[in-house]
Amino acid sequence: MKRDFQVLGGRAPRVDAGDKVTGQALYAADLKRPGMLFGALAHSPVAHARIVGVNADRARSLPGVKAVLLGADVPQVRFGVSPARYDETVLALDRVRYAGDEVAAVAAVDPDTALAAAGLVEVEYEELPAVLDASAALLPGAPQIHDMYPGNICAEVHQEFGDVAQARAQAEVVRRDVFTSKMQSGAFLEPQCALAEFDHAGRLTLWSATQTPHYVQRTLAMVLGLPEHRVRVVMPRVGGGFGPKASASSMEIATCLLARATGKPVKTLFSREQVFLHGRGRHQFRHEMETGIRRDGTLVFLEHRAILDGGAFASFGIATVYYAGSLLAGPYRLPNMKYDGWRVVTNKPACGAQRGHGAVHARALFEQQLDLLAEEIGMDPFELRLKNVMQAGDVTCNELNMSSLGMRECLEAVRSDCGWDEKRRQGRRPGRGIGMACGFFVSGAGYPIYRSRTPHCTVRVRLDENGGGVQVLSGAAEIGQGSDTMLATITAEALGIPLDHVTVRSGDTDLALDLGAYSSRTTLMTGSAAKEAAESVLRQIQEALARATGEPAGDFSFVRGLLHLRGLPHCVEAIRAEFQKERRGYSGLPAEGPLTFREASRFAFLERGLITGAGQYRPPPLGGGFKGAAVGTSPAYGCSAQVAEVEVDLETGQVKVLRITGAHDCGQAVNRTQVEGQMHGSMSMGLGEALTEQVLFDARGRILNPNFSDYKIPTALDAPELRALIVDSHEPNGPFGAKEVGEGGIMPTIPAVLNAIRDATGAVIDELPATPERVLAAIRKLGRHGPAR
Amino acid sequence: MKRLIRLRVNGEPVETAVPANRTLLELLRDDLGLTGAKEGCGEGDCGACTVLLDGLPVSSCLVLALQAEGREVLTVEGLAQDGQLDLLQQAFVEEGGVQCGFCTPGMLLAAKSLLDAKPNPSEAEIRAAISGNLCRCTGYQKIVESVRRAADLRRAARRGP
Ligand code: FES
Numbered sequence: 001m002k003r004d005f006q007v008l009g010g011r012a013p014r015v016d017a018g019d020k021v022t023g024q025a026l027y028a029a030d031l032k033r034p035g036m037l038f039g040a041l042a043h044s045p046v047a048h049a050r051i052v053g054v055n056a057d058r059a060r061s062l063p064g065v066k067a068v069l070l071g072a073d074v075p076q077v078r079f080g081v082s083p084a085r086y087d088e089t090v091l092a093l094d095r096v097r098y099a100g101d102e103v104a105a106v107a108a109v110d111p112d113t114a115l116a117a118a119g120l121v122e123v124e125y126e127e128l129p130a131v132l133d134a135s136a137a138l139l140p141g142a143p144q145i146h147d148m149y150p151g152n153i154c155a156e157v158h159q160e161f162g163d164v165a166q167a168r169a170q171a172e173v174v175r176r177d178v179f180t181s182k183m184q185s186g187a188f189l190e191p192q193c194a195l196a197e198f199d200h201a202g203r204l205t206l207w208s209a210t211q212t213p214h215y216v217q218r219t220l221a222m223v224l225g226l227p228e229h230r231v232r233v234v235m236p237r238v239g240g241g242f243g244p245k246a247s248a249s250s251m252e253i254a255t256c257l258l259a260r261a262t263g264k265p266v267k268t269l270f271s272r273e274q275v276f277l278h279g280r281g282r283h284q285f286r287h288e289m290e291t292g293i294r295r296d297g298t299l300v301f302l303e304h305r306a307i308l309d310g311g312a313f314a315s316f317g318i319a320t321v322y323y324a325g326s327l328l329a330g331p332y333r334l335p336n337m338k339y340d341g342w343r344v345v346t347n348k349p350a351c352g353a354q355r356g357h358g359a360v361h362a363r364a365l366f367e368q369q370l371d372l373l374a375e376e377i378g379m380d381p382f383e384l385r386l387k388n389v390m391q392a393g394d395v396t397c398n399e400l401n402m403s404s405l406g407m408r409e410c411l412e413a414v415r416s417d418c419g420w421d422e423k424r425r426q427g428r429r430p431g432r433g434i435g436m437a438c439g440f441f442v443s444g445a446g447y448p449i450y451r452s453r454t455p456h457c458t459v460r461v462r463l464d465e466n467g468g469g470v471q472v473l474s475g476a477a478e479i480g481q482g483s484d485t486m487l488a489t490i491t492a493e494a495l496g497i498p499l500d501h502v503t504v505r506s507g508d509t510d511l512a513l514d515l516g517a518y519s520s521r522t523t524l525m526t527g528s529a530a531k532e533a534a535e536s537v538l539r540q541i542q543e544a545l546a547r548a549t550g551e552p553a554g555d556f557s558f559v560r561g562l563l564h565l566r567g568l569p570h571c572v573e574a575i576r577a578e579f580q581k582e583r584r585g586y587s588g589l590p591a592e593g594p595l596t597f598r599e600a601s602r603f604a605f606l607e608r609g610l611i612t613g614a615g616q617y618r619p620p621p622l623g624g625g626f627k628g629a630a631v632g633t634s635p636a637y638g639c640s641a642q643v644a645e646v647e648v649d650l651e652t653g654q655v656k657v658l659r660i661t662g663a664h665d666c667g668q669a670v671n672r673t674q675v676e677g678q679m680h681g682s683m684s685m686g687l688g689e690a691l692t693e694q695v696l697f698d699a700r701g702r703i704l705n706p707n708f709s710d711y712k713i714p715t716a717l718d719a720p721e722l723r724a725l726i727v728d729s730h731e732p733n734g735p736f737g738a739k740e741v742g743e744g745g746i747m748p749t750i751p752a753v754l755n756a757i758r759d760a761t762g763a764v765i766d767e768l769p770a771t772p773e774r775v776l777a778a779i780r781k782l783g784r785h786g787p788a789r
Numbered sequence: 790m791k792r793l794i795r796l797r798v799n800g801e802p803v804e805t806a807v808p809a810n811r812t813l814l815e816l817l818r819d820d821l822g823l824t825g826a827k828e829g830c831g832e833g834d835c836g837a838c839t840v841l842l843d844g845l846p847v848s849s850c851l852v853l854a855l856q857a858e859g860r861e862v863l864t865v866e867g868l869a870q871d872g873q874l875d876l877l878q879q880a881f882v883e884e885g886g887v888q889c890g891f892c893t894p895g896m897l898l899a900a901k902s903l904l905d906a907k908p909n910p911s912e913a914e915i916r917a918a919i920s921g922n923l924c925r926c927t928g929y930q931k932i933v934e935s936v937r938r939a940a941d942l943r944r945a946a947r948r949g950p
C-alpha cells in the first residue's frame with residue numbers, strides 16, 4: 001500500500017541536529033545548578049563478602065565533604081526492574097555481591113574532593129567464596145548469593161509448543177550444537193550522570209542520562225517514600241543508551257539522597273570504569289540447540305536449552321531469559337519448539353537489556369545451524385530460509401502475530417544487492433567468505449514492566465495561541481535514536497504542515513507518561529499517541545472553520561501548511577483581515593493565496609479557546625494463555641536479513657569484515673536517513689560483539705578491561721562499508737504503517753559474520769567473540785578432524 | 790598553586806589562572822563553560838574530548854591546560870560563524886552524521902583538521918582521520934559520508950558560484 005506523504009518517509013534532518021553540531025545541546029554532565037555539590041560512590045573491591053565494619057570518620061573530616069552516606073543511612077527499600085525480583089538496595093548494608101557493589105555515597109564541594117572522600121571510607125570485609133560462572137553457580141553446594149534465589153536461579157522457563165518428541169521422529173536431518181558467549185557492554189559514549197535537586201517545597205527533580213524516566217520516577221518515589229507527583233525526572237540530551245540505561249540505578253537514587261541530606265543540588269558522574277562496573281549490558285549465554293529439518297528443507301523442530309549468567313542482580317533478567325527462547329519462533333514457520341532456560345546469579349556486575357535483548361546470541365546459534373543444515377542437504381542458505389519464511393498474517397507456535405512481515409522481501413533485497421548468487425557460484429575461495437542470516441524483533445513490549453493496565457504513553461499536542469506553532473509534549477526518551485524527529489514528523493504529517501512548525505518537548509515526567517526507550521517501542525507506541533493527539537487538534541481546527549463558514553468540517557485540510565478547501569474560500573478574507581489587524585506593524589504576513597495554517601490556527605483559538613489534542617497508546621491484549629506468554633508479544637514485528645562478506649587470515653585467524661548489506665522491514669519508514677542510521681548502528685554493534693567485545697574478569701571477579709582501549713568497540717577503520725536497504729511494508733497497528741528499526745537490525749549481524757567466517761575457513765565458531773585466537777583454534781581443530789559438519 | 794596562562798579560544802583571548810593538574814578539557818568545560826567538548830572516558834581512548842590545538846586534533850582530557858599557554862584552541866563552539874553553520878556542520882546535519890551527538894563535537898574537529906590539510910581526501914583517509922574518535926551509534930557510515938560531502942561543499946564554495 002503506497003501513500004503519498006508530505007513529510008513522512010523523507011530525509012529531513014533530525015530536529016536536534018543543529019544543537020548537536022554546535023555544542024549547544026546539553027547533556028547531564030553539562031548541567032550546573034547554583035550551589036551544586038558533586039557526588040561520588042565507593043565500591044566494593046571484592047566480589048563477595050560480608051561487611052563487618054564501616055568507618056567513615058576520615059571521609060567525613062576531609063575539608064569540603066558535605067555528606068557521607070553508608071548502607072545504614074539509606075532506606076532499606078528493595079528495588080530493581082521486575083517487581084517480583086526486587087533485589088537491589090541503594091548501598092550495601094551487610095553484604096556485597098560483586099566487585100563494584102556500592103557501599104558509600106559522598107557529596108563534596110568539587111569532584112576531586114568527593115572522589116578522595118569516597119576513597120577514605122573504610123570498609124572491613126569478611127570475604128565469602130565467590131561464584132563467577134553460571135555452571136559453578138548451579139552446582140549443589142555452591143555459595144548462595146541471594147536468599148530469594150535458591151540454587152542461584154533467578155528465573156527459569158520451561159515451554160513446549162507443538163510436540164517436539166514426535167517431530168524429532170519425522171525430521172530427516174538433525175544437528176545439535178553448543179554456543180557460548182561473554183558478557184558485553186553497551187559502550188554508549190556518554191557515561192551515566194545524574195543531577196538531583198529538591199526545591200523548597202520538597203519536590204525533587206532529577207536530571208539523568210536515562211532512557212526510562214518513568215521507571216526512574218517510580219523507583220525514586222518508592223525508595224524515597226514520596227508520591228510520584230513530587231518526583232520529576234528529566235532527560236537532558238542523552239548520549240546513547242542501547243538498554244543499559246533502561247532502569248533506575250543506585251547512583252541515581254544515592255544522588256537524590258545526597259541532595260536531600262545536604263539541601264543542595266548534587267551531581268554525580270560515572271567514570272568509564274564505573275560504566276563497566278554498573279554493567280547491565282548483554283548477558284553471558286550458553287545455548288544448546290537441536291534443530292531438525294526434512295530433506296526438502298522444511299523446518300521441523302527446535303529443542304533449545306539456555307543458561308544465562310546474569311551477574312549479581314536480576315535487572316531485566318526475567319525478560320531476557322524469556323526473550324532468549326520466544327524470539328526463535330519466527331521469522332520461519334516452526335511448528336514444534338521446546339525451550340528450557342535458566343537465568344542464574346553470579347558475583348559479577350548485573351547484566352540487563354542490551355539492543356536485541358535476550359534474542360541476539362540465541363539467534364546467532366540458530367542461524368548458524370540453519371546454514372549447516374542447508375549445506376547438509378545441498379541447499380543454498382537463502383533457499384532454505386525462503387522455503388520456511390513466514391508472511392504477514394502468520395502466527396508463530398507461541399502465538400506471536402506477524403501483522404506485517406516483509407521477510408521474503410528483505411531476503412530478496414539483500415540477495416540481489418550483494419550479488420549473492422554470482423559470488424556463491426564462484427565457489428569457495430580460502431580466506432574469503434560470504435554469509436547471511438535473518439532475524440526479527442518486537443515493536444514494543446506488549447506489557448509494561450510492572451503489572452498494570454496503564455496506557456504505555458500519553459501525548460499532548462498543543463496549538464500555540466498565537467497561531468502557527470505546534471508543540472508536542474511527550475515523555476518519550478530521545479537517546480539518539482531519533483524519537484523527537486519521529487514525533488515531529490508524525491505530528492506534521494497528521495496536521496499537513498511543514499516540520500518547522502512543530503516543536504517537540506520530551507523526556508520529562510512532568511509532560512506526559514511514557515515507558516521509555518526500550519523494546520523498540522517508541523515509533524509504534526508514542527508515534528500512535530502523537531498521531532491521535534494531532535488528529536484531534538486538526539478536528540478542532542476544522543470544526544472552528546466549519547462553524548464559521550457553514551461548510552462541512554471534512555472539507556478543510558492542510559497541505560504543506562496551506563488550507564485546502566473544497567468549494568469557495570469565501571471565509572478566507574475575513575479571517576485574514578482579522579489576523580492582519582491584530583498584527584499592525586508586523587512584516588511578512590500572508591497576503592494572498594490560500595489561508596495559512598498560522599492564520600487558521602489563530603482563528604481556531606479565537607473561536608474555541610485553547611486547543612490541545614490528547615493521545616495515548618495501550619496495546620490490545622496480546623499473547624497466549626501459557627506461563628510467560630506475555631514476553632515476546634508485541635503489536636508488530638520488524639524483520640531483517642543481512643549478508644556479511646569477510647576476509648580471514650588463515651595464518652593468524654584475524655577476520656576483516658569487508659561489507660555488510662542489510663535489509664530491514666520497518667513498515668512505513670518515518671525518516672529514511674534515520675532508519676538507515678539505526679540499521680548501520682545495529683550492524684556496527686553486532687560486528688563488535690561478533691569479533692572483539694568481551695568483558696573479561698580475573699580469578700577474583702574483578703573486571704580486567706573496564707576501558708575503551710581494552711574493551712574494543714569498532715573504530716572507523718574496523719567498520720566496513722555498511723549498506724542499508726529499506727523494505728517498506730504497511731503495519732496495520734503502527735502509526736501511518738510504521739514499526740521498529742532500532743534493535744531488529746542487530747539480529748542477523750553476528751550469525752551472518754560467523755557464517756561468512758565458516759564459508760572462508762570451513763570452521764564453525766562456537767564462542768563469541770570470534771577473536772583471532774578462537775578463529776585460529778577452530779581452523780586448527782578442522783585440520784585435525786576434517787571440515788566441520 | 791595556580792598559574793596564570795594566556796591562550797586564544799575560538800579566536801578570543803583568554804587569561805585565566807589554573808592549577809598545574811588541570812586538564813584542557815576541565816579548563817574548557819568547567820572554567821570557560823564551553824561544554825561542547827565531551828568526556829567519554831577521560832583516558833584518551835574515545836576522542837569525544839577532541840579539540841584543535843594550533844589546528845591539530847588533541848584529546849583535551851590528556852592535555853594539561855598549562856600546555857595550551859600561548860596557543861590557539863578551537864572547540865565545536867567556534868565552528869559556526871555569525872550564527873551560520875559551517876559546511877562541515879551543515880553536512881553532518883544533512884547527511885545524518887549525528888545521532889546521539891556525543892561523539893559529534895570531536896568528530897567535527899577531527900574532520901576539520903583533515904579537510905584543512907587535505908581538501909579532497911579518500912575514504913581511507915577519512916576513516917584514518919577519525920579512527921581515534923569512537924562512535925557507537927552510526928557505524929561511521931554516515932559520518933564518513935558527511936565528511937565526504939563537506940569536502941565537496943567546501944571545494945564548490947572555493948570555486949565560487
Ligand atoms: S574523554 Fe578524552 S579521549 Fe575520551
Ligand code: FES
Nearest residue numbers: 889892924925926
Ligand atoms: S552519534 Fe552517538 S556516539 Fe556517535
